[in-house]
Amino acid sequence: MNAAEPLKCRPSDYKSEVKPIWCPGCGDYHVLMALTRAMAALGLPPERIAVVSGIGCSSRIPAYTNCYGFHGVHGRSLAVATGLKIARPDITVICASGDGDGYSIGGNHFLHACRRNVDLAYIVMDNHIYGMTKGQPSPTTEPDFDTALAPGGTGLRPFNPLVVALASGANFVARAYSGNPNETAELIVDAIKHPGFSFVEILSPCVTYRPDQRSWKDRVHPAPVTPTDDPARAARRLMTDDGFNLGVLYRGHRAPYTPPTAAAMVAPESLEEEFEV
Amino acid sequence: MTAGANSVSVAMVGSGGAGVLTTGEMLLEAACAAGWNGLLTRSVGPQIRGGEAASLLRLARSPVECMADQFDLLVGIDWVNAGRFGDEIPLGESSVLVCDPAAGAPPPMAANAKRVIELPIAEITKAHPAWRANMLALGAAGHLLGLDESALHGVIAKRFAAKGSEVVAANVAAAAAGARAVDTERGRVALAPVAQAAAKRWLITGNEAVALGALLGGVRFAAAYPITPASDILEWLAPNLTKVGGTLVQAEDELASVNMIIGASYGGVPSLTATSGPGLSLMIESLGLATAAEVPIVIVDVMRGGPSTGIPTKSEQSDLNIAIYGMHGDAPHLVIAPQSVGDCWLSAQWATGLAEALQAPAIVLSDQFLGQAQTAITRPVERPPTGKRRVADGANLPYARYAAGGDGVSPMAIPGTARCAYTADGLTHTERGTPTSGAHDHVAQLDKRRDKLDGHEYGPLWATIEGDSETAVLAWGSLTGVVREGIAQARADGVSAKLIAPRLLLPTRPAEMSAALAGVKRVLVVEQTHGMQFLKYLRAHYDLPAEVSVLHRPGPLPIRPHEVRQRLIEGGSR
Amino acid sequence: MSGANVPPVTSVAALYGIAHRIEADAAERYAMLADQMETHNNLDLARMFRDLARAERLHADKIRELAGAIGVGDDGGPIGPWKADSPESVDLYAARYDMSPHEALRMALAAEERALAFYTDLAASKVDRTVRDLATSFAAEEREHVALCHRLLERYPPASAARPGDPDAPGDR
């Protein structure tokens, strides 16, 4: 098989026989649809792709694909993905999180993954809630959203993941809406192809704990601007946008992380020489 | 000490800029060049630079694994804050004190030393501004030890070569002047000379030995978050992993470092990280993940005083509990404790091979003493059995990553292998890796993970067992060397004891331990913890004889061989 | 939901491609819904969605047959020609684990009506005559489906008044 020539693939080639346990109506079904379409469009053999996740409803996604998957612990997916990609640069690594997994417990890894700029695609299914643990506020939850854990709302300003990604050095920043699976698929393809750390925030409604998010379909709209490679301009846009602008919002040119390599390799046995008396 | 001792201990103290740490290293190097063995530890104040410092050396004719009962020679360049080392530098009546009368009164610990030699450092350096105080001290110490002067001058020449011949000459002259100034029989603490050893020798720390061992064991990926006293491992690996085609990444924290190595190992590359107690605490959740998802990884824990930030620069064995029991759930894994600096080399290789072969996380439980003691040792030769990961090739379909049965080790598919894609999962899973909460699968997978570790044949490396007696001393890790020496001392008093030191702390080996304890009527447990963690571990997992006593103390004060001897004599096994 | 993001259709070949894609997407979504209902133990609905999926698949095959030598092209590749939903795909967000057959049929009806509107609009637009004729025939087909939905809806009247609701509903605790 010629590696340069994409295979003729169908999205179903990338779906496993494991049936999702997501609630009917969950936005993550669309993300799975978008992801498998993106994989088929890329034409990579499933065994050349790894999908790495943490814990949450959204983080269940790896096993629903036919690729290599890693369903780790809560918040650490980016670290696993980073180790895997650096150790195995030949594998296409996609990291998947939820807003709790990626922005709260895994927040530090998010900053450093952006900064490190390893060639990964990072997709976060943001539903502004902790779905799996049944409806607690997440870093992106609106301040007045009433929950059992924060009666009357948290009163806290939501986290702006796109601005944080940009400020931390992400090389590609995009926002998608799961209800537009084809557009989302195209953004995922773009993110995978773009060198370095590519971040796609996917607005993906939780119909069970955030039924109000069914109205997102009427709120999302294409970003009224073309993608920029100027971080200052991107920052201004992201700081002032309404949270529903879709599309590529920043596309940078930073070279991806590459580990140092030795000019000449030596046998490990020879390393003991430095200790010889 | 009489002329021609087998082992001599030297302490050098000084404050900001006196250079005692470098002096200690040079003395060890010179002794090593003269054919002796030895070890060097350092003790420093809390200041990042320029604080009070002590170099603690033990030089010996054959390799030594612990500090001696007392110091034979204390050289004080100055005494600023030297009192803080009082507990660490026990001196006896026969000990020699070398000091500058201009430096004021020696600290209280020096009062024991009845043989005092004056070294007028201030006076000499005033007359010769190019001479450094520490070179005078080095020359003096070398002379009193009976160290061949050419060996010392050789080390000086090497150390200062880059600074030019004038500097070398000045330092050689200073050392020679130091030697002349203390040229008195009264102060001799001479070490008996040895013929140049036939076997190759190394000047190495335990941390370096662990790192080298890990590379030999096959490690090709490391993730690093700095922490005392483990950073040396990571800093040694950074350039050297690259040389053998591997990679080291600096992580943002230990949560990341452990998960990075899990990711790399999932990708098929044997992986390691090194840390100390606080870092291990952060890694624990993911150690459980590596256990459940059956991803081989190696974590080196170089133990320091705990809990919390504790005493970063001092040794303790108090991470035993977290290493054995830290994980939630039933999480079988490997815990391997090196027993000496040379054993760090062996244990790291063994641990890497076992982790790979058994697809489980391995904790290498080293400690600050082993990790940071610089030692001159005979190059270890015997390599442990190698371990290779069993991988899937797509022949047995449908592929079941977690197939139970057999020896419990199921072939692991490496990403890129066609027809074997699976999702590794920390959730309880079926044989194919699908999450489940069913009792059958839960138990089957728990059994699988237990059986593959319990059923493995670990061979004689599981423990060091020496001697035969109705009395046994049980110790582990760096206390093994202390106990070995304590037993030797007791033997001179006609008291015998058997040494049993498990290297493999987990999985436990009840049958092997029973065999080792056959005929043993009483047991002395020796450990460096406050809470008697090792004793409790032994009681939980092994049948001990009725008579059990324990010698335990937390860091930072080391347990010394004579304390073991004392307890054995009191125990009265003739 | 709207089909507003459908690309312009200017040839018979393109229309066969789009039409095939519309039916294939609809079939995929009904199959997903059937899976979801199976997972959530709403077995009657699972059966209904499975039937709908089968019908859409047959429909897709029929279009391929009709296209004959013209073919359905590669019907847009793995990623469809529209951003959001194809005109006939059901609104997945409207799905609920405990929905009634009536609600499910309403979802299907809405999808069929969108498809009908799409073909009717196309038939009335200023495109090539051959395209308009084909669109008209597809519209007739969709009209039949709409009628079928209405008939089925009579058989499954609204159950909401009768349905007691889930005492263990998520979010209530």
Ligand SMILES: Cc1ncc(C[n+]2csc(CCOP(=O)(O)OP(=O)(O)O)c2C)c(N)n1
């Ligand atoms: C260390 C740890 N803390 C807490 C949890 C419980 N937990 C599981 S998922 C989750 C939040 C998931 O939220 P998010 O990432 O937004 O995913 P969603 O379910 O919304 O897709 C939490 C707190 C856990 N599994 N592990």
Ligand code: SF4
């Ligand atoms: S709880 Fe919310 S996020 Fe989780 S599966 Fe249900 S709808 Fe999706």
Ligand SMILES: [Mg+2]
């Ligand atoms: Mg969420």
